[in-house]
Amino acid sequence: MKIKLNHDLLKANDLLAAGLRQRLAESGVLAVNLMGSPGSGKTTLLERTIETFRDREAGLRLVVVEGDIATTLDAERIERKGVPAVQINTEGTCHLDANMVLGATEDLDLAGLDLLVVENVGNLVCPAGWDLGEDLKVVVASVAEGDEKPRKYPRMFEKAAACVLNKTDLLPYVDFNLERFRDDVARLNPQAVVLPVSARTGEGVAEWCGWLEEKLSAKRLTTRPLAG
Amino acid sequence: MKIKLNHDLLKANDLLAAGLRQRLAESGVLAVNLMGSPGSGKTTLLERTIETFRDREAGLRLVVVEGDIATTLDAERIERKGVPAVQINTEGTCHLDANMVLGATEDLDLAGLDLLVVENVGNLVCPAGWDLGEDLKVVVASVAEGDEKPRKYPRMFEKAAACVLNKTDLLPYVDFNLERFRDDVARLNPQAVVLPVSARTGEGVAEWCGWLEEKLSAKRLTTRPLAG
Numbered sequence: 403m404k405i406k407l408n409h410d411l412l413k414a415n416d417l418l419a420a421g422l423r424q425r426l427a428e429s430g431v432l433a434v435n436l437m438g439s440p441g442s443g444k445t446t447l448l449e450r451t452i453e454t455f456r457d458r459e460a461g462l463r464l465v466v467v468e469g470d471i472a473t474t475l476d477a478e479r480i481e482r483k484g485v486p487a488v489q490i491n492t493e494g495t496c497h498l499d500a501n502m503v504l505g506a507t508e509d510l511d512l513a514g515l516d517l518l519v520v521e522n523v524g525n526l527v528c529p530a531g532w533d534l535g536e537d538l539k540v541v542v543a544s545v546a547e548g549d550e551k552p553r554k555y556p557r558m559f560e561k562a563a564a565c566v567l568n569k570t571d572l573l574p575y576v577d578f579n580l581e582r583f584r585d586d587v588a589r590l591n592p593q594a595v596v597l598p599v600s601a602r603t604g605e606g607v608a609e610w611c612g613w614l615e616e617k618l619s620a621k622r623l624t625t626r627p628l629a630g
Numbered sequence: 631m632k633i634k635l636n637h638d639l640l641k642a643n644d645l646l647a648a649g650l651r652q653r654l655a656e657s658g659v660l661a662v663n664l665m666g667s668p669g670s671g672k673t674t675l676l677e678r679t680i681e682t683f684r685d686r687e688a689g690l691r692l693v694v695v696e697g698d699i700a701t702t703l704d705a706e707r708i709e710r711k712g713v714p715a716v717q718i719n720t721e722g723t724c725h726l727d728a729n730m731v732l733g734a735t736e737d738l739d740l741a742g743l744d745l746l747v748v749e750n751v752g753n754l755v756c757p758a759g760w761d762l763g764e765d766l767k768v769v770v771a772s773v774a775e776g777d778e779k780p781r782k783y784p785r786m787f788e789k790a791a792a793c794v795l796n797k798t799d800l801l802p803y804v805d806f807n808l809e810r811f812r813d814d815v816a817r818l819n820p821q822a823v824v825l826p827v828s829a830r831t832g833e834g835v836a837e838w839c840g841w842l843e844e845k846l847s848a849k850r851l852t853t854r855p856l857a858g
Contacts, residue, residue, distance in 0.1 A: 441775025547669025
């Protein structure tokens, strides 16, 4: 009975996520679910991403949905970069669900958007199980967390299209075997791309934004084949 | 109905935790629930703690219960230091509960123990809500995670008797305001002790072990007032 109820909750979430995915697809919006441990550097990566796209593709229309247990700190950081942000406070809940994202996006003009990034609650476990209607899941891991994280938290890495390995500027000061990390991710998820980045110094950010641009282009081709 | 079920689960957990707490108290065992984000350095802190107690208090009888989603990596690290470890694999569950710890400790001779450390699943959110029958909750946070973690994940810090601020060797290379961190912890939890540590270099480990020794002594006085 208890297990059944949990299944029902997940099933209800999947139905809501499917509806959201359909709405996003009709508007041609690429939706990214950004996940990772607390302090892996998700918000700093987004700040750098906004700066890079501002130079590269001035017309990109982006909105960020920020999921946090408490505070509006992350949404404020995004808005200081000139990008609209919607803050969800989960008040104790350890992950975002599709209903929360539906609520956060219902007032948005999706047809006027190119990219929606949902920054999930900092948690390497729970968010992996909840579909938010996204096109792509991206996991951010920091080198300071250690190279064994894919083995110990496999589900997050199994489902990610890309793994941003952040804080590479700390590599000289921590024990981290990049080959071992890459091998473990590849074993769990042969399709996943590993992108070493330092959101602090900017190293690798161009490659990450290039990967994201490819996904944006592919989405545009798929959803607006006849657009000029 | 759904909320009620969740309450029932927590209530069942609290009953099991109370039973475990009673059993531990009768045996005079100090039980510590060690929590923190993935990669905050909980296992490395335990390795250093074992080494320090080996020098200081040779007769200390310690067992570690390791909670992980997958792998036996952490239990193997503890056993390599000569301390018995029991590995719990939660297989997807994001926290330990009292029933798991009961199962892991049922074959232990508690009367022959001084200290039981339960290393929880790496997660700064969910473990805070689950009583494991422990005497003390300790949260480990790494300076690489950033100084705003207490504000963003308040529940874990509100409940901790001590906050070990780990990886202080990385302070020169990250943006971290120690005063702000201390102030935020003090505001959430005036009783909590903040202990800056580098489990990697050993800096601050003596102070952490001193704090733990005080708690061990207090437990012995409380539970064995007539023992020689």
